[in-house]
Amino acid sequence: MKAVRDGDIPFDGSVEESLDMCLGCRACEPACPAGVEYGHLLENARGVIQREKKKSTKEKFVRTVTFDHLFQEPKKMEKAVTLMQFYQRSGLQTITRKMNILSFFPNILEEMEGVLPRVESRELMRGGIYRSKKNDIKVAFFTGCLMETIFSKTNEATVELLRGFGCEVWVPENQVCCGALHGHSGELKKAKENARKNIDNFVARDVDYIVNNAGGCGAFLSEYELLLKDEPEYLEKAKQVSEKSIDITSLLFRLGITDFPLNHRNNKKISVTYQDSCHLRNVNHVIDKPRKILGAISNVEYKELKGADHCCGSAGIYNLIHSEMSMKILDDRMENVKEINPHIIVTTNPGCLLQMKLGIERAGLSKEMEALHLVDFINDYVSIKN
Structure with missing residues (x-):
């Protein structure tokens, strides 16, 4: 990767193929005794590849739609999700499934379509301040693109949780x-x-924290300082954002969520496990806090998942590009899930959440368990007396 970045070896197809197989989970970084920043080397190497390679018309189209529009302009993402809502509610989804139209596409697309959450009609957070009774702590909330559109319910629950713990929540508009x-x-x-x-x-x-509820987003926000290290006019501001960035589980833990009585609302004993978000674990080093929160809830038996510290195979869009390898990783993970047979698999990243939902479906366990974001689990199942 360093040789490609520095121009010491020429780029060819074999280099791209090798690097593309990498999940980008960055588990190599905490394991490396020399502290090599493999994640940044990988990004720089892929940057060289994209600059040097001759792209097909199909790849140019996909990259333009994805990176120049959907993930560059929030309104276009919202329109795309609105179309998905129409697809789900108009009867088109039912017809598509009955006619088995998706069988003409790669298997992964058909499987992912089956686990996409139902898009609710909600007023998206377009900016503003959400006050609490105390307003002791001022936080800014990073809504994210997928979280604010497909998982808007989770964003609403995040804001309400923060308000419940005395935070004044500001959502930057643009x-x-x-x-x-x-x-x-x-x-x-x-x-x-x-x-x-x-x-x-x-x-x-001026805020005390910049909060996110998506492990991948949080890791990237925390590294804005490194991303813009060669731009003096932005470096100091980037440093402020990086230093104030914090994930929702770490902030809840810091606010003392485990000091309050956390009761499972149904008073029915359930078992719960946790699948790490790779970037939350390997970049931001948040490992114990989500587990401690889950373990502090009455009538909840926390079961550690073997291999939870390894990537689930989602890895951004890896499960779409390298679906065969991704599904092998996922199926292996589900074998570990079957060993402990939890009622709920909890995670803290939208890609991981969709991947675990898909794993449950592939393993035929949808009647026995479900996958939830940690915030939704707390919001739906836990009573907090604070």
């Missing part, structure tokens, strides 16, 4: 995608564009 998907795919120029837009928005008010 925030955009964090840029993680761009950066991981070698589109570093576009990643930096998004970073600059977000930085300008998030430094407009």
